[in-house]
Amino acid sequence: MRDFSIGVDLGGTNLKVGLVDNSGIIIDKIETKTIAEREYELILEDIKNLILNLIDRNNLNISNFFCVGIAIPGKIDSQKRKVIYSCNLPSLNNIYIEEKIKKVIDLKVFIENDAVCAALGENFYGSSKNYDKSFLVTIGTGIGGGFIYNKKNFLGTEIGHHVINFDKNAEKCSCGRKGCWEAYSSANALVKFFNREKEFLNLKIKEAKDIFELADKKDNYKLRYIIKEYYKNLATGLVNIINIFSPEILLIGGGISRRGENLLSMIKKTIIENVYDKETNTKIKLAKLKNDAGIIGASLLHKYF
Numbered sequence: 001m002r003d004f005s006i007g008v009d010l011g012g013t014n015l016k017v018g019l020v021d022n023s024g025i026i027i028d029k030i031e032t033k034t035i036a037e038r039e040y041e042l043i044l045e046d047i048k049n050l051i052l053n054l055i056d057r058n059n060l061n062i063s064n065f066f067c068v069g070i071a072i073p074g075k076i077d078s079q080k081r082k083v084i085y086s087c088n089l090p091s092l093n094n095i096y097i098e099e100k101i102k103k104v105i106d107l108k109v110f111i112e113n114d115a116v117c118a119a120l121g122e123n124f125y126g127s128s129k130n131y132d133k134s135f136l137v138t139i140g141t142g143i144g145g146g147f148i149y150n151k152k153n154f155l156g157t158e159i160g161h162h163v164i165n166f167d168k169n170a171e172k173c174s175c176g177r178k179g180c181w182e183a184y185s186s187a188n189a190l191v192k193f194f195n196r197e198k199e200f201l202n203l204k205i206k207e208a209k210d211i212f213e214l215a216d217k218k219d220n221y222k223l224r225y226i227i228k229e230y231y232k233n234l235a236t237g238l239v240n241i242i243n244i245f246s247p248e249i250l251l252i253g254g255g256i257s258r259r260g261e262n263l264l265s266m267i268k269k270t271i272i273e274n275v276y277d278k279e280t281n282t283k284i285k286l287a288k289l290k291n292d293a294g295i296i297g298a299s300l301l302h303k304y305f
């Protein structure tokens with residue numbers, strides 16, 4: 001019986017592969033480093049090997065599965081199963097993923113933008129389950145955004161690259177342009193702002209969570225200021241999303257969402273003050289599926305094509 005699907009979350013840093021049953025439960029998963037600068041053949045080879053390894057160690061075979069779904073950061077042609085452009089995984093640009101995987105694993109392969117996959121996972125099993133119009137932003141190394149409406153239509157966005165600062169001295173973004181939301185509000189951006197301050201230089205902080213931990217322990221004016229500015233910029237982008245898409249619910253996922261209720265309380269005031277429609281009833285909540293959202297969402301892709 002074909003009771004399972006395979007969900008692959010191919011990130012710029014980590015590659016996660018999971019066996020997912022038809023109620024959205026991950027029964028087993030493997031994770032490794034992506035090593036994004038490699039040739040695409042080596043990355044796809046890892047995906048194929050991890051899938052076969054998982055199937056084997058669970059005493060299953062290909063006939064127990066109905067498909068492989070892969071979540072990939074960047075712009076995707078999901079009909080042609082082709083990566084159009086991924087700045088995080090450049091060797092995958094213009095590669096037809098399905099035909100490469102199918103040579104070894106004879107299953108249908110679906111691919112979609114990673115934020116869309118996370119949004120689908122949340123819409124099926126998570127925080128936006130009861131909503132027809134939902135938007136999910138993932139705030140981690142970069143920023144992604146997926147919009148789902150009427151349960152069956154979805155749209156991947158490059159919301160991280162909408163410009164929030166048009167000044168000529170605006171922050172440079174990983175996409176090569178200036179002033180993008182991502183350059184101010186990703187986890188990487190927070191680390192960049194922190195490490196720029198002379199008084200914190202010797203701390204050599206690499207992750208945003210360490211900055212928040214430090215702020216929880218130490219009351220330092222500069223640190224408070226950096227975090228306040230960070231949240232202000234984050235809220236600015238969220239206001240723009242509400243103004244453009246008017247979702248019923250706006251979910252925040254990705255590493256930064258681990259700040260939980262503290263994050264929500266820090267951004268809500270700026271959002272209420274700045275949103276166009278003061279009567280807006282967009283709810284702002286945290287995503288629920290955490291690190292598994294990509295795997296679960298990718299495993300659901302077959303339902304949408």
Ligand SMILES: [Zn+2]
Binds near residue numbers: 173176
């Ligand atoms: Zn950008």
